[in-house]
Each structure stands twice: as C-alpha cells, then as structure tokens.
Amino acid sequence: xxxxxxxxxxxxxxxxxxxxxxxxxxxxxxxxxxxxxxxxxxxxxxxxxxxxxxxxxxxxxxxxxxxxxxxxxxxxxxxxxxxxxxxxxxxxxxxxxxxxxxxxxxxxxxxxxxxxxxxxxxxxxxxxxxxxxxxxxxxxxxxxxxxxxxxxxxxxxxxxxxxxxxxxxxxxxxxxxxxxxxxxxxxxxxxxxxxxxxxxxxxxxxxxxxxxxxxxxxxxxxxxxxxxxxxxxxxxxxxxxxxxxxxxxxxxxxxxxxxxxxxxxxxxxxxxxxxxxxxxxxxxxxxxxxxxxxxxxxxxxxxxxxxxxxxxxxxxxxxxxxxxxxxxxxxxxxxxxxxxxxxxxxxxxxxxxxxxxxxxxxxxxxxxxxxxxxxxxxxxxxxxxxxxxxxxxxxxxxxxxxxxxxxxxxxxxxxxxxxxxxxxxxxxxxxx
Numbered sequence: 001x002x003x004x005x006x007x008x009x010x011x012x013x014x015x016x017x018x019x020x021x022x023x024x025x026x027x028x029x030x031x032x033x034x035x036x037x038x039x040x041x042x043x044x045x046x047x048x049x050x051x052x053x054x055x056x057x058x059x060x061x062x063x064x065x066x067x068x069x070x071x072x073x074x075x076x077x078x079x080x081x082x083x084x085x086x087x088x089x090x091x092x093x094x095x096x097x098x099x100x101x102x103x104x105x106x107x108x109x110x111x112x113x114x115x116x117x118x119x120x121x122x123x124x125x126x127x128x129x130x131x132x133x134x135x136x137x138x139x140x141x142x143x144x145x146x147x148x149x150x151x152x153x154x155x156x157x158x159x160x161x162x163x164x165x166x167x168x169x170x171x172x173x174x175x176x177x178x179x180x181x182x183x184x185x186x187x188x189x190x191x192x193x194x195x196x197x198x199x200x201x202x203x204x205x206x207x208x209x210x211x212x213x214x215x216x217x218x219x220x221x222x223x224x225x226x227x228x229x230x231x232x233x234x235x236x237x238x239x240x241x242x243x244x245x246x247x248x249x250x251x252x253x254x255x256x257x258x259x260x261x262x263x264x265x266x267x268x269x270x271x272x273x274x275x276x277x278x279x280x281x282x283x284x285x286x287x288x289x290x291x292x293x294x295x296x297x298x299x300x301x302x303x304x305x306x307x308x309x310x311x312x313x314x315x316x317x318x319x320x321x322x323x324x325x326x327x328x329x330x331x332x333x334x335x336x337x338x339x340x341x342x343x344x345x346x347x348x349x350x351x352x353x354x355x356x357x358x359x360x361x362x363x364x365x366x367x368x369x370x371x372x373x374x375x376x377x378x379x380x381x382x383x384x385x386x387x388x389x390x391x392x393x394x395x396x397x398x399x400x401x402x403x404x405x406x407x408x409x410x411x412x413x414x415x416x417x418x419x420x421x422x423x424x425x426x427x428x429x430x431x432x
C-alpha cells in the first residue's frame with residue numbers, strides 16, 4: 001500500500017490524533033486507524049464492519065450507488081456476454097485475462113482434476129439420505145485436507161496453486177454428488193470432453209441407464225449464473241474465508257468455513273427465499289394483497305428478490321440474468337407456469353409502480369436466478385450449493401491474495417464490553 005499523503009485529525013478530549021487517509025483506485029477514501037488504539041487507547045465501534053475496510057484488495061470492486069460490479073476492472077456485463085466461467089476464474093485468480101495458450105492450459109488443468117478420490121464415496125455415504133446438500137458439502141470440503149494433504153502447506157506457492165485448481169475443479173462434482181445422494185440416485189462421474197457448466201449439469205441430471213445430452217442454452221445459463229456469482233468483494237462468506245485463513249488454516253478448511261457461512265439464509269439463501277415467496281403468492285390475482293403488505297410499514301412481510309443491500313440503484317447482474325431467464329423459459333416452453341406468471345407480474349409492477357421505483361426496489365440477481373434454477377429442474381435445496389460452486393473461485397482468489405499480503409495479521413476484532421464490571425466470587429451459601 002502506498003504511503004498516505006493526507007491525514008484526518010481526530011479530537012478526543014482536546015488531544016489531537018493524526019490518522020493517515022488512503023485513496024483507492026476507485027471508491028471512497030479510507031481512514032487508517034491501525035495505530036489508534038496504541039496512541040489514543042480507544043477502539044472504533046462498527047457492528048457488521050459495514051464502515052470498515054478489513055483489507056486491501058485488487059480483485060473485485062462494487063459501486064452500489066452506480067450499480068457497478070468489476071472483476072479485476074472488467075464490468076460484469078461484458079464478462080457475462082463475451083467470456084465464460086473458466087476464463088473468468090483465470091482472471092480472478094491471476095489478475096489478467098489469459099492468452100489463448102494460457103486459457104487452454106488452465107482449462108485442461110481444471111478438467112483433469114474434476115474427479116474425486118474414490119474413497120470419498122464412502123464419506124458421502126456416511127451422511128443420512130435426508131441431509132441437506134449444504135451440510136454434506138461443508139463436511140466433504142472440510143475433509144478434503146485428509147484426502148489431498150499434499151496441498152495443505154500454505155507457505156508453499158505450488159501447493160497453494162494445486163489446492164486452488166483442485167477446489168475449482170472438484171466443487172461441481174462434490175455438489176452434484178451431494179444432490180445425487182440426497183435423491184437416492186447413483187453418482188455420475190465427470191467427463192473430460194464437456195465444458196465446466198455442461199459437466200455439472202450432466203453430473204446432476206444424468207442416470208446410468210440412458211444417455212444425457214446437455215442443452216447448450218441451459219449450459220450457457222448455468223455458466224452465466226456461475227460467472228455472475230464468482231466474487232462479490234468482502235461479503236460475509238468471503239470475510240469468513242479470510243478470517244479463517246488469517247490463522248494459517250489449510251485452504252480446504254477455509255473454504256469449508258465459507259460454505260458454512262454462505263448457508264445462512266441472510267446470505268446465500270436469497271434466491272431460494274424468493275422462489276418460495278413466489279410459490280406462496282401462488283397466482284397473479286393474489287399479488288395486490290402482497291404488494292399492499294410490502295408497502296405497510298407495520299407488516300413484517302418483505303418482498304424477496306427486490307432491491308439489494310449493496311446496490312442502491314440496480315443490480316448489474318440482474319439484467320444479464322433476466323436475459324438468461326427469458327432464453328431458458330422460452331426453450332422449455334413453460335411460460336404458463338403459475339410461478340413464472342407471478343414472477344412476470346411482480347417484475348412488471350416493480351418496474352412501473354411509483355413505490356418500487358422511488359425506493360429503487362428493482363428485481364435483483366436472486367429474483368431471476370431462482371426462476372432459472374427451478375426451470376432447469378433443481379430443487380430449492382440445491383440453490384445454495386450451486387452458489388457455493390460459483391463462489392469458490394472468488395474465495396480462493398481472496399484467500400491467495402490474503403496469504404501474499406505482508407500487512408495481513410490474524411483476525412482479532414475488538415468489542416464494546418457492556419457486561420458486569422469486576423466483582424469478587426461469592427460462596428454458594430452466602431448468595432441471595
């Protein structure tokens with residue numbers, strides 16, 4: 001990080017403290033408070049760290065006011081239209097778009113690592129059949145360090161590279177096998193002649209008794225879903241991966257921690273919650289009642305899939321996802337599906353109703369991705385595992401960046417203690 005040329009002055013009880021101000025490539029300036037405790041004996045208070053930069057990063061940039069998402073400087077709309085997921089993986093991992101030779105080498109390395117250690121089959125079978133696929137994924141990914149212990153030394157750059165390729169390659173197989181296990185179907189092995197998204201769809205929906213041909217429209221839609229969810233700056237699961245990694249934990253344990261965090265309904269379950277809401281509404285004629293409830297401040301009901309905590313204007317990923325949704329639904333010929341009819345009417349209202357427009361409650365990426373995944377044939381329990389497959393490259397990229405950061409320290413947030421002051425132990429017979 002470059003030396004600061006400006007300072008902010010903090011006045012505490014008449015004493016002044018100079019705090020360096022750093023200017024990023026994009027985004028607001030950042031006040032450096034690292035020495036504040038040592039110099040002033042005070043902490044800052046920021047629940048959720050929403051006003052705190054926990055690291056310096058070169059990977060992803062979000063401008064919520066402008067509705068902008070950049071991977072290594074490239075707008076997400078351009079990457080979703082012109083690129084594909086593995087090329088985006090290369091970009092996130094290494095910082096630049098690959099040459100043709102680099103891309104071919106990278107795709108080959110990922111493809112050749114998609115199989116799982118054969119003994120991991122027994123690990124899957126140790127779970128109950130009705131286990132949630134995310135529960136299975138947390139366990140299996142965490143156990144990868146027991147199967148691939150030749151890539152757990154975080155101080156070895158080559159082992160870090162091997163671990164990165166392994167996780168990107170194997171995560172679709174793990175998610176697909178978790179799905180197959182949950183529905184009682186045999187595991188389908190990956191094939192080296194298929195692209196990343198097509199391989200995943202085949203492992204999820206093929207059965208041994210007949211051939212399965214992946215439709216290119218569905219494959220492209222899945223590739224876009226993965227691209228749009230590949231990274232999203234310092235969100236909860238990414239911060240969890242970085243925090244776990246700051247202790248020196250092996251990469252498989254760190255990614256397992258990220259998956260566990262993603263499982264939370266406030267993070268990775270938004271598209272599932274959106275689809276469940278659409279099904280609850282049921283038919284378009286019931287929409288006005290739900291719109292009324294959404295506008296009522298005293299009603300706890302909230303429309304899922306509209307607006308975004310970060311994007312205060314529009315979600316740039318939603319436009320791309322809407323196009324994919326139209327293509328998939330047109331291909332499958334399910335325009336008369338009741339859930340889809342509810343979604344289309346809600347979309348129309350959100351884009352025209354003054355209440356939604358004034359509050360910028362536009363349909364977000366979760367609104368459309370849930371519809372697409374449902375149309376393809378995934379149950380809602382698989383929505384978050386697919387999110388985890390997509391986000392793995394972002395987690396790995398952020399983890400690798402953290403390991404290489406000389407300023408990185410073990411994560412140790414402070415607290416505002418509001419409990420009892422010091423007091424002495426009272427013998428049990430003297431307590432009242």
